[in-house]
Amino acid sequence: MAIEVRIPTILRTYTGGAKAVEGSGATLDELLNNLDAAHGGLRERLVDGEKLRRFVNVYLNDEDVRFLGGLETPVKDGDTVTVLPAVAGGQ
Amino acid sequence: MSAIVLTISRTLYEKIIEHARKDHPDEACGVIAGPAGSDTPTRFIPMQNAERSPTFYRFDSQEQLKVWREMDDNDEEPVVIYHSHTATQAYPSRTDVLYASEPQAHYVLVSTRDEKETEFRSYRIVDGEVTEEPVTIAE
Numbered sequence: 001m002a003i004e005v006r007i008p009t010i011l012r013t014y015t016g017g018a019k020a021v022e023g024s025g026a027t028l029d030e031l032l033n034n035l036d037a038a039h040g041g042l043r044e045r046l047v048d049g050e051k052l053r054r055f056v057n058v059y060l061n062d063e064d065v066r067f068l069g070g071l072e073t074p075v076k077d078g079d080t081v082t083v084l085p086a087v088a089g090g091q
Numbered sequence: 092m093s094a095i096v097l098t099i100s101r102t103l104y105e106k107i108i109e110h111a112r113k114d115h116p117d118e119a120c121g122v123i124a125g126p127a128g129s130d131t132p133t134r135f136i137p138m139q140n141a142e143r144s145p146t147f148y149r150f151d152s153q154e155q156l157k158v159w160r161e162m163d164d165n166d167e168e169p170v171v172i173y174h175s176h177t178a179t180q181a182y183p184s185r186t187d188v189l190y191a192s193e194p195q196a197h198y199v200l201v202s203t204r205d206e207k208e209t210e211f212r213s214y215r216i217v218d219g220e221v222t223e224e225p226v227t228i229a230e
Contacts, residue, residue: 057155059156090118
């Protein structure tokens with residue numbers, strides 16, 4: 001089962017510079033654990049405790065997973081997961 | 092690697108200022124895309140501030156995906172990421188630095204705190220470090 005995960009520039013230090021990596025799992029949570037085994041430290045950049053970090057956007061195909069099931073979002077072979085750090089700031 | 096100077100056309104410079112003035116007192120935000128590796132801003136992309144706030148900005152996540160994919164399809168990258176401060180100086184705040192995650196981008200800060208004068212300054216923010224850079228306006 002292969003799910004493509006697209007990695008933003010600042011997280012490519014965890015993937016040896018790769019823009020995309022492959023992983024497996026039935027949910028986003030499982031997928032991130034699976035990726036972390038090969039790319040140690042990557043999961044912690046995306047997950048804080050039991051929840052996705054507030055200022056990282058994770059998309060399943062075309063949708064922000066916040067609108068799907070968060071970490072419990074089901075994923076399957078052929079899906080593409082995209083990670084983009086949020087662009088934000090304030091005074 | 093991007094140079095430590097922002098070179099921007101007058102047209103794009105004015106578009107950023109106009110956007111900041113229009114959205115005042117909410118913070119305005121956006122991107123200027125350019126060909127990957129060129130360090131040249133060419134395509135102006137004003138973004139919605141999903142926070143719609145006078146003290147915070149955030150790109151709408153769905154809009155950000157659409158724009159980032161378009162840039163990828165066009166072999167572009169975000170050359171300028173701009174936003175405005177409406178009551179404070181045009182200098183990156185702690186949260187601006189915390190969330191800066193495009194190391195090759197020029198972070199432009201505009202301040203609309205004064206009714207008549209708009210401050211426009213540019214910075215590189217890499218690994219939590221802020222370096223101000225000169226701005227060259229190409230006529």
